[in-house]
Amino acid sequence: MARRLEALELVGVRACLRLHRPEDAAPAYALLAGCDEILRWLVWDGPAAVAELAEHYRHACSSGQGAPDLRLAIVERAGGALAGSLALRFEGHAGLGDVGYWVGLPFQRRGIGGEALLLAAHLAFAHLAADALEARVFVGNEASRRVLERAGFTLSHTSRGTTVKGGVRMREWRFVLLYGEWRRLGEGYRPRVETLRWVSAGEDDRLESAARPLPGG
Numbered sequence: 438m439a440r441r442l443e444a445l446e447l448v449g450v451r452a453c454l455r456l457h458r459p460e461d462a463a464p465a466y467a468l469l470a471g472c473d474e475i476l477r478w479l480v481w482d483g484p485a486a487v488a489e490l491a492e493h494y495r496h497a498c499s500s501g502q503g504a505p506d507l508r509l510a511i512v513e514r515a516g517g518a519l520a521g522s523l524a525l526r527f528e529g530h531a532g533l534g535d536v537g538y539w540v541g542l543p544f545q546r547r548g549i550g551g552e553a554l555l556l557a558a559h560l561a562f563a564h565l566a567a568d569a570l571e572a573r574v575f576v577g578n579e580a581s582r583r584v585l586e587r588a589g590f591t592l593s594h595t596s597r598g599t600t601v602k603g604g605v606r607m608r609e610w611r612f613v614l615l616y617g618e619w620r621r622l623g624e625g626y627r628p629r630v631e632t633l634r635w636v637s638a639g640e641d642d643r644l645e646s647a648a649r650p651l652p653g654g
């Protein structure tokens with residue numbers, strides 16, 4: 438049965454993940470627009486206007502076959518401010534998720550990006566039945582490499598990549614985390630609170646989701 442995520446909140450120690458809302462556009466734009474320290478590491482060249490981001494965030498959950506594609510706000514737990522953004526996509530392959538993220542400069546190096554990735558892995562493996570997660574990182578992005586490796590991802594290979602930035606074709610590190618590895622490593626990490634509410638497409642039945650049963654869980 439096709440279903441759509443109506444609400445999602447995963448609460449960690451430093452960071453929370455929830456579905457983006459159009460109101461996130463203004464603070465996200467303030468953090469991202471023209472910020473080369475972030476944009477140099479993204480495939481995307483950044484938003485041209487707040488309205489572009491608002492439109493993007495209006496479609497925070499699109500459901501195809503299998504797992505949904507999600508646009509998630511990274512929120513600083515202490516102050517409740519929007520700190521960044523994380524996308525979790527299952528385009529074309531229900532079991533293989535692709536994760537991408539950024540954290541605004543005022544929020545970096547405080548453990549927020551690292552925990553957002555742990556929360557995303559929990560979401561993908563415990564709730565969305567993912568078999569594997571993948572991240573594509575421009576070679577040299579040591580901060581991203583660090584958070585991925587801390588979350589259990591391993592470097593699968595380096596490729597020429599397909600993205601051209603400033604006229605240069607970017608080489609990419611491909612990082613992968615398999616479900617079995619996540620289970621082996623990640624049992625120590627659980628969100629403090631996890632709320633997911635689904636609606637079935639076509640009907641308005643609300644379904645509370647339970648996490649995939651985990652050993653000891």
Ligand SMILES: CC(C)(COP(=O)(O)OP(=O)(O)OC[C@H]1O[C@@H](n2cnc3c(N)ncnc32)[C@H](O)[C@@H]1OP(=O)(O)O)[C@@H](O)C(=O)NCCC(=O)NCCS
Binds near residue numbers: 539572580
């Ligand atoms: C990658 C990113 C999301 C990390 O977010 P964050 O909130 O700073 O992450 P954390 O604080 O959890 O951890 C960052 C880690 O990277 C390390 N780090 C940061 N800058 C670094 C650098 N230039 N070289 C090496 N390590 C670096 C930090 O020391 C920390 O590791 P530690 O906890 O072991 O000390 C953030 O740096 C970012 O948005 N970068 C730009 C966009 C981007 O690269 N997105 C990913 C595209 S694949």
